[in-house]
Amino acid sequence: MTTSVDSSTSAPRPEDENLGAPANMAYGLQHVLTMYGGIVAVPLIVGQAAGLSPSDIGLLIAASLFAGGLATMLQTLGLPFFGCQLPLVQGVSFAGVATMVAIVTTGGSGGIQAIFGAVIAASLIGLLITPVFSRITRFFPPLVTGIVITTIGLTLMPVAARWAMGGNSRAEDFGSMGNIGLAAITLVIVLLLSKIGSATISRLSILLAMVIGTLIAMALGMADFSKVAEGSIVAFPTPFHFGMPTFHIAAIISMCIVIMVTLVETSADILAVGEIIGTKVDSKRLGNGLRADMLSSMLAPVFGSFTQSAFAQNVGLVAVTGVKSRFVVATGGLILVTLGLLPIMGRIIAAVPTSVLGGAGIVLFGTVAASGIRTLSKVDYRNNMNLIIVATSIGFGMIPIAAPTFYHAFPDWFATIFHSGISSSAIMAIILNLAFNHFTTGNSDQQSVFVAGTERSLRFTDIACLNDGDHFVDGKLYDCEGNEVPVIAEDDHGAAAPPAQAKAPAAVRTDHA
Structure with missing residues (x-):
């Protein structure tokens, strides 16, 4: 290479x-x-x-x-x-x-x-x-x-929810206020560091919150590091x-x-x-x-x-x-x-106490979901x-x-x-x-309730060039005097295609994600 x-x-x-x-x-x-x-x-x-x-x-x-x-x-x-x-x-x-x-x-x-x-x-x-x-x-x-x-x-x-409750469903303290409270404290620390911290601290908010949450757990007797030295x-x-x-x-x-x-x-x-x-x-x-x-x-x-x-x-x-x-x-x-x-x-x-992981996990896993939602917003x-x-x-x-x-x-x-x-x-x-x-063959030309539910709309730029009296007949655009107006379709990159290649007016383009 x-x-x-x-x-x-x-x-x-x-x-x-x-x-x-x-x-x-x-x-x-x-x-x-x-x-x-x-x-x-x-x-x-x-x-x-x-x-x-x-x-x-x-x-x-x-x-x-x-x-x-x-x-x-x-x-x-x-x-x-x-x-x-x-x-x-x-x-x-x-x-x-x-x-x-x-x-x-x-x-x-x-x-x-x-x-x-x-x-x-x-x-x-x-x-x-x-x-x-x-x-x-x-x-x-x-x-x-x-x-x-x-x-x-x-x-x-x-x-994340199971972690916040303690992780082990067979444990006596699973779902206790102590475990959930520790998770909540960790979550609040993540949010505070993200809000008031510097750019570096904000980017490290989850890691720092886990460290602080673990120190709090140790002070409360909720952390066991006795096996760290083994091995x-x-x-x-x-x-x-x-x-x-x-x-x-x-x-x-x-x-x-x-x-x-x-x-x-x-x-x-x-x-x-x-x-x-x-x-x-x-x-x-x-x-x-x-x-x-x-x-x-x-x-x-x-x-x-x-x-x-x-x-x-x-x-x-x-x-x-x-x-x-x-x-x-x-x-x-x-x-x-x-x-x-x-x-x-x-x-x-x-x-690290599982409850601490749970508090951080809510943000960590939620961020993954939010990233997906951000991608879907572009569709x-x-x-x-x-x-x-x-x-x-x-x-x-x-x-x-x-x-x-x-x-x-x-x-x-x-x-x-x-x-x-x-x-x-x-x-x-x-x-x-x-x-x-x-595989669009067989697709209905009638809108379903799901399509209608998205509120059909046109961009202003799609209709800005239309004049009063313009109308479509059999896929062709005519002005108020009945003269055909050339329609130039856009390609996938927004560039104008030659008139001979035009198949549909730009105002009614439908792009699939």
């Missing part, structure tokens, strides 16, 4: 600037702190769902830090055919949390070994389809990705520590959906960071980035971690700080690898069926949340796929988007 820019220019790429070791270390640490809460949340959730001990959860966390660091270095420094060489931080993807929890909580799925097997198999499939993925991205527009991201956040909210301080992650992966068709199918979403999200992040730093991102570079994503995800289970993807919050950090160097992020990856070699760090995090709902697609898909994804036993009578393979709200909503969103927006 070449690291040079277009042959027509000798200007260096902005991402290739090296700021020196001290600056790389400082800015790299900032990247780590920005995404640290997110990267440790996934192994915490999955480890607790799988019933692992605190020490094993600590190993999961250490493995996720180690794998994320290696993935970040691969993405930023690059190898032939792997790595987009852009300032992108990699880590465990939130997109697979609900699916992985469903795999370990659904009977007959094989536990955490089935998760590792599903991640390896699905990532291999993702790696193989990367060359043609650009051809199917049109089936994952903001309409579909927005539904999926929103459902991810909503699906995780019950996890080694420094250790290399043991390959297949949790056993050899097992492969189950239903679990792999569910994870394939997650991989599709991950590929879409990573593509968006690569394109976004390229635009932010002002560098060219062509199809070759995009493909290299996606292959690095899939290779990292395929190798992560060997060390005890899960699917890897770019962290969007760090893309935002690049925009805020203006630091474009990929070597800064590579240094952050090195810091993550170092933390991954310290299992004691994982045990410290695993010892065009005028004169189409996008509203019913959103309504049906999110509603379908909420069934496992509203009624956890809904699929218990179904075969195990079916329950594994649809017991996850993310899988349910993604499948429904893809099918309905294809049915209504791609």
Whole structure:
């Protein structure tokens, strides 16, 4: 893979600037702190769902830090055919949390070994389809990705609620005012730091709130760090520590959906960071980035971690700080690898009171849902069926949340796929988007109540050029004297097409998301 820019220019790429070791270390640490809460949340959730001990959860966390660091270095420094060489931080993807929890909580799925097997198999499939993925991205527009991201956040909210109540439903203090009060204090601290803190403190509000909440819990005798000293301080992650992966068709199918979403999200992040730093991102570079994503995800289970993807919050950090160097992020990856070699760090995090995690989780998971809603706000709902697609898909994804036993009578393979709200909503969103927006043959020309419910409207710019007496007859525009007025349609990018290509007046265009 070449690291040079277009042959027509000798200007260096902005991402290739090296700021020196001290600056790389400082800015790299900032990247780590920005995404640290997110990267440790996934192994915490999955480890607790799988019933692992605190020490094993600590190993999961250490493995996720180690794998994320290696993935970040691969993405930023690059190898032939792997790595987009852009300032992108990699880590465990939130997109697979609900699916992985469903795999370990659904009977007959094989536990955490089935998760590792599903991640390896699905990532291999993702790696193989990367060359043609650009051809199917049109089936994952903001309409579909927005539904999926929103459902991810909503699906995780019950996890935050259980954490706030104490985490262990068999404990005597589960749901006690003490646990819920501690969660509430943590939540208030997050909000206060976000409101009155500096820009740096605001970005670290969740991590700082967890630290303060833990200190309060220790003062109240609600935190137990006695087991932190048990085990080694420094250790290399043991390959297949949790056993050899097992492969189950239903679990792999569910994870394939997650991989599709991950590929879409990573593509968006690569394109976004390229635009932010002002560098060219062509199809070759995009493909290299996606292959690095899939290779990292395929190798992560060997060390005890899960699917890897770019962290969007760090893309935002690049925009805020203006630091474009990929070597800064590579240094952050090195810091993550170092933390991954310290299992004691994982045990410290695993010892944080569950109620504290619950207070922070409400904001953390709610932010995921809000990100999806923000994506859905960009979707065009005028004169189409996008509203019913959103309504049906999110509603379908909420069934496992509203009624956890809904699929218990179904075969195990079916329950594994649809017991996850993310899988349910993604499948429904893809099918309905294809049915209504791609396979348009047979679509009724009459508005349904769902289309009418969006309030039919026209933009002022669409009708500003019309004069009194203008009217349409058989798809043609005539003025008050009966003379035909040429109608020039716009292409998908807003450019005017030649009159001979005009099929419909601009005032009545209907764009599908």
